[in-house]
Amino acid sequence: MDSLKKNPFLAGLIVAVAVSIAASGYWTYSAFSRFAEQQQSLDGKRGEIESLQASKPFPDQNNVQAAKAELKRAEEILAENRKAFAVVAPSISPQAFQDDLRGKVSDIIKRAQANGVMLAQSFYLGFEVFEKQPPAVEEAPSLAVELESIYAAVGKLVDARVKSIVLVAREVPGQAQQTPEGQTEKPAHKGKNQSEQTTFALRAFSLTFTSDQASFKNALNSIVSAKPPIFVRLVAITNSTLSGPPKSGEAVATEQSPAAEASAEEGKIKPVLGRELLTINLHLAAASPQKTAQ
Secondary structure, eight states, X not given: OHHHHXXXXXXXXXXXHHHHHHXXXXXXXXXXXXXXXXXXXXHHHHHHHHHHHHSOOOOOHHHHHHHHHHHHHHHHHHHHHHHHTOOOOOOOOHHHHHHHHHHHHHHXXXXXXXXXXEEOTTOSTTXXXXXXXXXXXXXXXXXXXXXXXXXXXXXXXXXXXXXXXXXXXXXXXXXXXXXXXXXXXXXXXXXXXXXXXXEEEEEEEEEEEEEOHHHHHHHHHHHHTOSSOEEEEEEEEEESOOSOOOSSHHHHHHTOOHHXXXXXHTTOOOOOSSOOOEXXXXXXXXXXXXXXXX
16 A cells, blocks of 8 residues: 555556446446347347248138128129119010111201201211111110110210211120220120029210310210210310410411401400310210120
8 A cells, every 4th residue: 555655656547447447347238238138129029020920810800790791781882783774675676676776867867967066977876787677686675775875975965066976886796895905805605504684784885076175075974964874984085286376476366267356356365275176086885784694
């Protein structure tokens, strides 16, 4: 002790070394404790993962009951929709169908002339093949239902005063149809031991026509609200004016109609947009009775 008193530097050095050793020991103990905790947590999570990977999952019983209830409700909704859209094929002879077709074509032609709607030269509501020859006896009832839907849709176009009806094309039974996505749908084949019953089905047809925007809106709204219902599958629209309006006032003035020029003289502003002519192709589908296998 006397030597330490005589040499204070040595005493201070010894105290500093002792404090450093104590601090190092505390830090080492703390680090080891944290490492042990992290290692224990890692081992626990690794055990949980291995347990989950080795286990065989199974649904909760409450979820199973909820899924069954949802499936049952979906089946009820589908059954209600089938009942609401059910179509009963009328009892009609081939000759009667041909007479009905001729009468509906004549009615559309008269209404189109009265409303200023141009029709294709070979217009026959898409049933051109039956203009001169009646259908088969078994085809007449379903064709009569299809005729009602197409007649109603074309009548909506005429009542909306579209510019012209270019084409009415109907789906031909038994042939592969081209879907909007470009994929071909082939008709289903029935087995020998399968029974048949009449149920709800869809029969596709398309309408191509030209119209201004207002008449097109009125026609489309009328078609989607028709009874029996007509379903819209695809609407393709081509605008007659693909470029924007000219920016110079002189170019605009040269393209004005006499009525627009008169309005301009009165100090009114002529709208440039909204006067284009549209070419519309509607892909539609209507309810049709069809025999399907069970």
